[in-house]
Amino acid sequence: MKIKLVSAALAMCFSCTGYHAQAATIVDAKTIRITGPANDYLQIAELVAKDYNDANVAPTAATSAFSNYPNSDPNYYGPQNLVDGVVDDQDDLYHSAGTGPNEFAQLTFAAPQSLSSLTLFGRVVLATGRNIYNVEIRNAADALLYSGTFDARTAPATVNFDVAGPGVPEPATWAMMLGGFAFAGAASRRRRSAQVRYV
Structure with missing residues (x-):
């Protein structure tokens, strides 16, 4: 007794x-890396990363990408389009020049961020497997804070993170x-x- x-x-x-058991808590995020389908192009219309004040901190990050091939038109398809605020323009998005698992787009924050949510917008006119994303969030020591799959084929995909850290x-x-x-x-x-x- x-x-x-x-x-x-x-x-x-x-x-x-x-x-208690809880969803991921994202504190001190340094990088957000997005990869796509193994045998298709990676295309992302927009990425929105909100902090605990409900502010989108994604535009404060440096954008970069790796593609197996040089991009033919980086103005239309470069990684800067990940955070330009345009979510529905078919020509104003990030689009990899090659296919395969090594293709990625990445945001790198100058100062670590605590995130309350992450939203990915797919290409509106092409709701295919290209709008399914694998996301990794890491801290400055490259430790994995979050890993998940976003399905944005028919609507923007969002994950909400716990506000209260441990x-x-x-x-x-x-x-x-x-x-x-x-x-x-x-x-x-x-x-x-x-x-x-x-x-």
């Missing part, structure tokens, strides 16, 4: 501190946690004194 009480109290405490709990959380431990201790003392009385 005592073990059950303590376990319940500990579960209550840890559920209050944010140590950092230091807030004062209210500490109070709840200490209250849980106090409850466990009081229950344990009550149980012990009841056993002593009836022995």
Whole structure:
């Protein structure tokens, strides 16, 4: 009985501190890399990366790309079009010049960013497998913060990240946690004194 009480109290405490199962929390993101289908071109109309103030920080990042072939028209299809604010112009997007798994587009932030969401817009006039993206977000030490697949064939694809990171709990959380431990201790003392009385 005592073990059950303590376990319940500990579960209550840890559920209050944010140590429960949760979606990815993106803190200190340095790069966002997008790859596409293994046997097709990579095309992205726009990338929107919002911080916790709901501001799109993607335009603050440097854009780059790797393609197996030189791009024939970088003004129309270059990586700068990832963050130009145009989401529905078929000629104002990033489009790789080659195909294959080595093709990628990338955003690199000058200062690490904490992200609340990421949205990718596919090419409106061509809702094919080219609008399915593999995304990796990494920090400055190149540690993987997030990896996932976005399907933007028929609509923009968005993933929302947890706002609360696993950092230091807030004062209210500490109070709840200490209250849980106090409850466990009081229950344990009550149980012990009841056993002593009836022995």
